[in-house]
Amino acid sequence: MNTRFDAIIIGAGPAGSTAAILLARAGWSVALVEKQRFPRRKVCGECLAASNLPLLDALGIGAEFDASAGPELRQVALMQGQRTFIADLPAADPPNRAWGRALGRETLDTLLLAQARASGAVVFQPWSVLALGGSVGDHRCDIRAIGSDHREMLHAPVLIAAHGSWEPLPTGRAERRLARQPGDLFAFKANFRHASLAPGLLPVLSFEGGYGGMVLADQGLTTLACCIREDRLEACRRLNPGLSAGDAVEAFLKQACHGVAQALGPAQREGAWLATGPIDPGIRLQAGDAQFRIGNAAGEAHPIIGEGMSMAMQSAWLLCAQLLQSDGASDGLADSAWQSEVRRSYAAEWRRHFAPRLRLAASLAHLAMRPGLTSPWLGLLGRWPVLMTQGARRGGKVSCAISPATVSWLAAGVSARCARPAAATPAHRDPG
Numbered sequence: 001m002n003t004r005f006d007a008i009i010i011g012a013g014p015a016g017s018t019a020a021i022l023l024a025r026a027g028w029s030v031a032l033v034e035k036q037r038f039p040r041r042k043v044c045g046e047c048l049a050a051s052n053l054p055l056l057d058a059l060g061i062g063a064e065f066d067a068s069a070g071p072e073l074r075q076v077a078l079m080q081g082q083r084t085f086i087a088d089l090p091a092a093d094p095p096n097r098a099w100g101r102a103l104g105r106e107t108l109d110t111l112l113l114a115q116a117r118a119s120g121a122v123v124f125q126p127w128s129v130l131a132l133g134g135s136v137g138d139h140r141c142d143i144r145a146i147g148s149d150h151r152e153m154l155h156a157p158v159l160i161a162a163h164g165s166w167e168p169l170p171t172g173r174a175e176r177r178l179a180r181q182p183g184d185l186f187a188f189k190a191n192f193r194h195a196s197l198a199p200g201l202l203p204v205l206s207f208e209g210g211y212g213g214m215v216l217a218d219q220g221l222t223t224l225a226c227c228i229r230e231d232r233l234e235a236c237r238r239l240n241p242g243l244s245a246g247d248a249v250e251a252f253l254k255q256a257c258h259g260v261a262q263a264l265g266p267a268q269r270e271g272a273w274l275a276t277g278p279i280d281p282g283i284r285l286q287a288g289d290a291q292f293r294i295g296n297a298a299g300e301a302h303p304i305i306g307e308g309m310s311m312a313m314q315s316a317w318l319l320c321a322q323l324l325q326s327d328g329a330s331d332g333l334a335d336s337a338w339q340s341e342v343r344r345s346y347a348a349e350w351r352r353h354f355a356p357r358l359r360l361a362a363s364l365a366h367l368a369m370r371p372g373l374t375s376p377w378l379g380l381l382g383r384w385p386v387l388m389t390q391g392a393r394r395g396g397k398v399s400c401a402i403s404p405a406t407v408s409w410l411a412a413g414v415s416a417r418c419a420r421p422a423a424a425t426p427a428h429r430d431p432g
């Protein structure tokens, strides 16, 4: 088995698979390591903003997405207590890709991973990363097949962390706060059949101690996902002894939010409640990193704006654009000065595009979790629904971090290195 690659990517969520497709298409040898078997359900609201649809087209899975995803999302709502406010969502460009849609993660992630494999990435699945070693330009990745003792040591000059934010990588770097606090947010998600949610409506839920969202996704299933403070979760469980945490949250949401009770009234849950947490929104990029970070591994917004998959996919495009536009100008992919420069310019681009979304999401999340504070002001939304339309626009629903020219260039699979004469191709490309 070949164990030497140009790049190792850890994690095959939207970020990792996107990067694998783009790099493999450009002629890099890529190892993609994913520890879970697909298809798998995942805690997520499953709404993909319209700004990503041209990216899916360029990755070659736009048609499959269209064939599977739920209805076009044309309106946003805020549901708090007895009240519901509805506004139009902004339309994106181009006109044939104006509206976001929702697709279960079991389908979306499987489509992306299949495309990574078809593009030439070598997929290790289900394999888990046990340890990382080496240094910039000379990474070692110790992986083990799940359910067996089979281990391999992968080598590559470029290492990309796309492992999400819920589990740390074995790097030694502390990735999350260890001390638990009452304000820690736990995330829940369930799917429901026969819910009465209007197709194309994207309600945001605001309730004491948390926030969430609902959407009609693929196969007629409605997804409900939410984040809830640990102290509120404990209170829900005390009120509903004997219920699982997910069932206790469902009972609380139906009681706290009329819109949820109405939508789920006739519904039957399909599959179990999923839970994870605590989530830890914030920026994780650091100047001293040896690896490149994309998706939630680079930074995470409060999911109230439903932009995590956008940031995951778009950060992969941003990084790959940086890697591929200059990979022929360096002394090879192992060149640490070249990697530092790519890391610096990628981090600057990441912050420029995504840091404002993180700040907006944090403000909205803290307001949504305090209905006592926000309730008196909600009348403004009734009078000026355009405020919600503008909020969705500022949250990133229609703006893509990748220019159409970059999309075309990366989709074509051309890197600066490919343009170099063969004699100048760095020696390390040959795994021997």
Ligand SMILES: Cc1cc2nc3c(=O)[nH]c(=O)nc-3n(C[C@H](O)[C@H](O)[C@H](O)COP(=O)(O)OP(=O)(O)OC[C@H]3O[C@@H](n4cnc5c(N)ncnc54)[C@H](O)[C@@H]3O)c2cc1C
Pocket: 010, 011, 012, 013, 014, 015, 016, 033, 034, 035, 036, 043, 044, 045, 046, 047, 048, 049, 127, 128, 129, 130, 162, 163, 164, 165, 167, 169, 187, 188, 189, 225, 226, 227, 279, 294, 295, 296, 297, 303, 306, 307, 308, 309, 310, 312
């Ligand atoms: C409640 C909630 C609702 C949300 N709603 C939305 C929404 O509506 N729209 C939206 O765009 N975003 C939403 N998000 C955010 C979105 O789910 C994430 O931002 C997105 O999944 C991040 O993608 P990623 O590729 O970075 O990581 P992930 O999707 O987390 O993928 C990481 C992958 O890495 C693998 N992995 C981890 N560790 C290892 C290891 N050691 N070895 C091998 N593999 C490993 C994991 O198995 C996983 O498959 C929501 C999040 C929450 C919590």
